[in-house]
Amino acid sequence: MSTKSSGGSFAPLAQPVFAVLWAATVLGNTGSFMRDVASSWLMTDLSASPAAVALVQAAGTLPIFLLAIPAGVLTDILDRRKFLIAVQILLASVSVSLMVLANTGMLSISALIGLTFLGGIGAALMGPTWQAIVPELVKREDVKSAVALNSLGINIARSIGPAAGGLLLAAFGAGVTYGADVASYLVVIAALVWWPRAKNTNDALAEGFFGAFRAGLRYTRASKPLHVVLLRAAIFFAFASAIWALLPLVARELLGGDAGFYGILLGAIGAGAIGGALLMPKLRERLNADGLLLGAAVITALVMGALSFAPPKWVAIIVLLFLGGAWITALTTLNGAAQAVLPNWVRGRGLAVYLTVFNGAMTAGSLGWGAVGEAAGVPGALLIGAVGLLIAGFIMHRLKLPAGDADMVPSNHWPEPLVAEPIAHDRGPVLILIEYHVEKHHRTAFLHALDEMSHERRRDGAYGWGVTEDSADPQKIVEWFMVESWAEHLRQHKRVSNADADLQGQVLAYHSGTDKPVVRHFLTINRPGAA
Known part of the structure; x- marks a missing residue:
């Protein structure tokens, strides 16, 4: 439009x-x-x-x-x-x-x-x-x-x-x-x-104040x-x-x-x-x-x-x-x-x-x-x-203002996360793992691109972010980030912009696997009797 x-x-x-x-x-x-x-x-x-x-x-x-x-x-x-x-x-x-x-x-x-x-x-x-x-x-x-x-x-x-x-x-x-x-x-x-003014509509993912x-x-x-x-x-x-x-x-x-x-x-x-x-x-x-x-x-x-x-x-x-x-x-x-x-x-x-x-x-x-x-x-x-x-x-004047030409419109390109059963929105924290396969000669460029994407993860809702490698196979690299609740991660799906999608495309260009990177979601278990 x-x-x-x-x-x-x-x-x-x-x-x-x-x-x-x-x-x-x-x-x-x-x-x-x-x-x-x-x-x-x-x-x-x-x-x-x-x-x-x-x-x-x-x-x-x-x-x-x-x-x-x-x-x-x-x-x-x-x-x-x-x-x-x-x-x-x-x-x-x-x-x-x-x-x-x-x-x-x-x-x-x-x-x-x-x-x-x-x-x-x-x-x-x-x-x-x-x-x-x-x-x-x-x-x-x-x-x-x-x-x-x-x-x-x-x-x-x-x-x-x-x-x-x-x-x-x-x-x-x-x-x-x-x-x-x-x-x-x-x-x-x-x-x-x-x-x-029209009345507010109910939103299942509406945020609370804090x-x-x-x-x-x-x-x-x-x-x-x-x-x-x-x-x-x-x-x-x-x-x-x-x-x-x-x-x-x-x-x-x-x-x-x-x-x-x-x-x-x-x-x-x-x-x-x-x-x-x-x-x-x-x-x-x-x-x-x-x-x-x-x-x-x-x-x-x-x-x-x-x-x-x-x-x-x-x-x-x-x-x-x-x-x-x-x-x-x-x-x-x-x-x-x-x-x-x-x-x-x-x-x-x-x-x-x-x-x-x-x-x-x-x-x-x-x-x-x-x-x-x-x-x-x-x-x-x-x-x-x-x-x-x-x-x-x-x-x-030497510190230039941002051009502001990035496309901040939501891309909606993240698929819905797979779940075995419905998950309560307030359950959390949630740990997200993304497994990449990166060849040795691409490792430095990949890590640089991934570091740039870490800012996007944090902007859109992550409060912790990191990257690890498999000790048995250094070409297997896992990016992880944490969000405070399942609802916040669902909001994160809606917040990713077209500019973020372009940045993620640069990261994926270094992934050498035949399939897309494997994404897993882990929820905190509330153990009975735990303090």
Whole structure:
């Protein structure tokens, strides 16, 4: 089936369910940005300390770092519509609490940080789920366009929300700003309640929470291409977080602005991100992923350096437009690289790991740059961050992002395992033995190919892997791997991709037997009376 969009970039908006939820999401994100502006600016009223101001940023991102992977698991095992409604209610409750405390004059530093942390929990639970529901809302050929529209929607909210939040904050105070955020959540909840989502079907091989959690971690640990993406993301965002952590103080102390001006600065970043998203197709024609990421690092560093010299306000607005374009370039490049190396069965959990690294780098960076700002001042911290980002950008450019051209579609080429009688799904562990016959002159090449395939075994569910030879006949080589249960091995059959099948074909090319390699499955015996 073709995956080409049926009606261009905006085709998903012709499908009513997607259009309603997309519009509600834009409104909800707009409210969230308004809340964040109010919270960041209020912290500068409560404390002028750079560390305290940066702590608000850290409180919002730390829960995503801690909970993104569990959230990815919950996305796969719960009813997504009900789960999203519950999360929206949590976020609305946070904003109601902020509104009441702001109106009564009882909002303290600890309360602001604590409620920001709760809001971060809601964001952590919501992020993977919003990404996962896209294929349910549009036709298969429109999925890519729908993902792009979601990114566009976030940046529309980023361009409107901060500016609107800053203006409301300056004109009516924090209570009204938080109240506007509460109203946006009510709209999102109404849209989710309206969504006529089909009920989940029962799957005999459905994963439980802890099993799915372990499977996601196993895949992440064994995927070398994903490791490259995670490292590149961690380095970039650790340095680039300096501008986000210190921007409220840049607006107030270096540029002499008020809450409205701070909102305008954030709006400029959002507008720049929209412009960057629209230019992205042209940029991709000229630069590969590594070139785009290096360009984003250079522009971000130049913007940080420019702001450290306290330029005129109009200059700051212009340079932040470039920051927005660089930021969306880095986000889409790294997220796209992560998406390209993940198969569908673990996509939510793999992206959750990516979000964990992203928000961990942002959290650690926010705390670190707050401390640097305390010691060296805000201009000094920005200059140090800019130089560090430039150096790291050129060094990391040598570590190339994965091309992501492997075919991750399930191959379904493994035959069903032979069993004498039905086996309980929870029985295990299971030991799988595969017996090859390899001639001596092919042994080194065979073992190299088999070592490459070991990563595939571990990614798809094995927690142990090894290779042995027959002492009486060294040409008889046995590959073995273990999975935690019979159900997990059956899932393993469904996870093997076409790229994995090609790799297995390379291994089989060295097998010199007249028949296919012999495959045996061994189950643990629960002995009566055994401890």
